[in-house]
Amino acid sequence: MAIHLSTIMHAKQILRQSLLISKEAVSVPKGYLAVYVGERQKKRYIVPVSFLNQPLFQELLRKAEEEFGFDHPMGGITIPCTEDTFIALTSRLSQS
Secondary structure, eight states, rough: OOHHHHHHHHHHHHHHHHHHHHOSSSSOOEEEEEEEEEESOEEEEEEEEEGGSSHHHHHHHHHHHHHHTOOTSSSSSSEEEEEHHHHHHHHHHHOO
């Protein structure tokens, strides 16, 4: 299944906006959760809680549990993947 470049660019724009919002407000809106993504520099993304029901997102959470357990260094859920992988995955989940 190919991911269209325009879809990825749109997803990046949405995620960047959520990143800007999170810098302005420490709290997370109802129905969303904050996750930290990146290999070295962690960026905060706000994602809908509906992603928790998606098998692809659940796999990321399992990897996070394997790597960090329940002690996340950033204070929130840290996803152990690249930003590009995370953006591609969340754009797929947003389409379904």
